[in-house]
Amino acid sequence: MAVKVDVITIFPRMIEAGLAEGVVGRARTAGLLDIVVHNLRDFTTDKHHVVDDVPFGGGPGMVMKPEPFFAALAAIREQRGTPDAVVLLTPAGERFTQDGARRLAAIDHVVLLCGRYEGIDERVREALATEEISIGDYVLSGGEVPALAVIDAVARLVPGVVGDDQSVEADSFTRGLLDYPHYTRPAEFDGRKVPDVLLSGHHGEIKKWRRETALARTVARRPDLLADAALDADEREWLKRSKS
Numbered sequence: 001m002a003v004k005v006d007v008i009t010i011f012p013r014m015i016e017a018g019l020a021e022g023v024v025g026r027a028r029t030a031g032l033l034d035i036v037v038h039n040l041r042d043f044t045t046d047k048h049h050v051v052d053d054v055p056f057g058g059g060p061g062m063v064m065k066p067e068p069f070f071a072a073l074a075a076i077r078e079q080r081g082t083p084d085a086v087v088l089l090t091p092a093g094e095r096f097t098q099d100g101a102r103r104l105a106a107i108d109h110v111v112l113l114c115g116r117y118e119g120i121d122e123r124v125r126e127a128l129a130t131e132e133i134s135i136g137d138y139v140l141s142g143g144e145v146p147a148l149a150v151i152d153a154v155a156r157l158v159p160g161v162v163g164d165d166q167s168v169e170a171d172s173f174t175r176g177l178l179d180y181p182h183y184t185r186p187a188e189f190d191g192r193k194v195p196d197v198l199l200s201g202h203h204g205e206i207k208k209w210r211r212e213t214a215l216a217r218t219v220a221r222r223p224d225l226l227a228d229a230a231l232d233a234d235e236r237e238w239l240k241r242s243k244s
């Protein structure tokens, strides 16, 4: 059964364009992902389809009105059933990680709410959102890019979306470590040689080199990841020796 996702946005073409390419685009065509993008302006009742208004209390910028979000959610409930999660994309949310992607991938029906301007009327968060997610500590101009990031990370975990299960298995965060370096032909380019071990055909040695370079990179660049990484006895030993 397909994973159901609904996105509410004032820029539906931005979401559709981001979902049309690559593995996610193929998974949609194949029916593995059931994603519907809703134009928030379709749920306004005024002639000019206004979705924003001035902030109570004054201050800069505009705030997204609550009513169109409530109407869009009501329509989704009628057309698609009551969702299991309603996610508001906001810098104030819980940081999105691979664990968060795994958790969402196990949920049958998720709605994503994308805000623009200064933000969305607080009553949408209170009454409609079941959780809030941030993709990182930087300010974007809307929740659309975060929604695409969440959908992409979740989609990859749906069985069949990434053709080769071993690719997902090999993904850096599946093991909680950074990836090892990748090379393809030519064996020498502009004086830069591919490491000999990768040309050797010694699969045991290649595996060992990849594990060690992945570990060395993680130690150098993201030592914070090591606390939760899935390391075997050899890797723990290598790590201990690398410290002395």
Ligand code: 4HQ
Pocket (backbone or CB within 6 Å): 089, 090, 091, 114, 115, 116, 117, 118, 119, 120, 133, 134, 135, 136, 137, 138, 139, 140, 141, 142, 143, 146
């Ligand atoms: N936003 N992670 C939407 C973000 C953001 C983030 C800024 C969300 C603007 C209206 N969302 N508001 N970072 O920067 O999720």
